[in-house]
Amino acid sequence: MLLIRCPYCEEERPELEFRNAGEAHIARSANMAGESDDDFEKFFFIRSNPKGIIYERWRHMHGCARFFNAVRDTVTDKFVMTYKAGEPKPSKLPKNSNEVVAK
Amino acid sequence: MAKAAAKTAATASSSAERRPALAGRSTSATGVKVEVLPPAERMSLRAPEASLAALSKALGVTLPKAPKTSASKAGRTALWLGPDEWLVIDEAGKDPLADCAGVSALHSSVGVSHRNIAISVAGPAAEAAINSGCPQDLSLVAFPVGAGSRTILGKVEIVLLRTAEDAFRVECWRSFSDYVFTFLSEGARDAAG
Secondary structure (H helix, E strand, C coil): CEEEEECCCEEEEEEHEEEEEECCCCCCCCCHHHHHHHHHHHHHHHCCCCCCEEEEEECCCCCCCCCCEEEECCCCHHHHHHHHECCCCCCCCCHHHHHHHCC | CCCHHHHHHHHHHHCCCCCCCCCCEEEECCCCCEEEEECCCCEEEEEEEHHHHHHHHHHHCCCCCCCCCCCECCCCEEEEEEEEEEEEEEEECCCCHHHHCCCCCCEEEECCCCEEEEEEEECCCCHHHHHHHCCCCCCCCCCCCEEEEEECCCEEEEEEEEECEEEEEEEHHHHHHHHHHHHHHHHHHHCCC
């Protein structure tokens, strides 16, 4: 079973307690009504779907119930790191997940 | 339709009797006993950091701030469920809602006494019985006495509290109680075997 570190519970918990909530860091326009159709389509439908590192929102549904962000590798399914909701996208990723646990 | 509804309501009020789900049910296997606990007062509490001191004072128990912990005093237990969420269980018959009513600091307290039922799982094999459906690490190192957490058992959400080295309190929604009790009974049998 995959273990996911919840930044609010400050420990690794089994994946069954979590739920994926789509891609992270998608900024909602402050003036939604003024968006062009193309821009709205990009915001609403178009996702990056990369092969490799992806930034996602996750929710600790059956735990503290908080949303947080996670960096995951879509090829290996390995979680690189997790951080609290609202925090900026990390500019540098740790080399391995052990560093994150130590932090 | 309206007539039928009125009739049902009248019947219900003339025989207002609480029927706790699964009351008194218990099952034993070698090394573990699964037992439905008597009803208790329960409250779901949401509050920001700034209100905690006032609420703790009113409740008579210090609301824990660390993840996966609980605090207990005089039959009343407060479990940390999330950064701004607690479950308060009172087994002494005093209503925590009434105690919070006088607090002016921002908070939301909702009575959930009859939403949940509690099941006790006790004995040397209690840990194994719960782990038959709960994926969390329940060793004493990771889940010491007093540790509490919302988690899952099989397909449903539970709140788990370790009351002693070999005893747990499992809280679940009453509509799931039959499933949870049966699951734990089967888990107990497996753990014993």
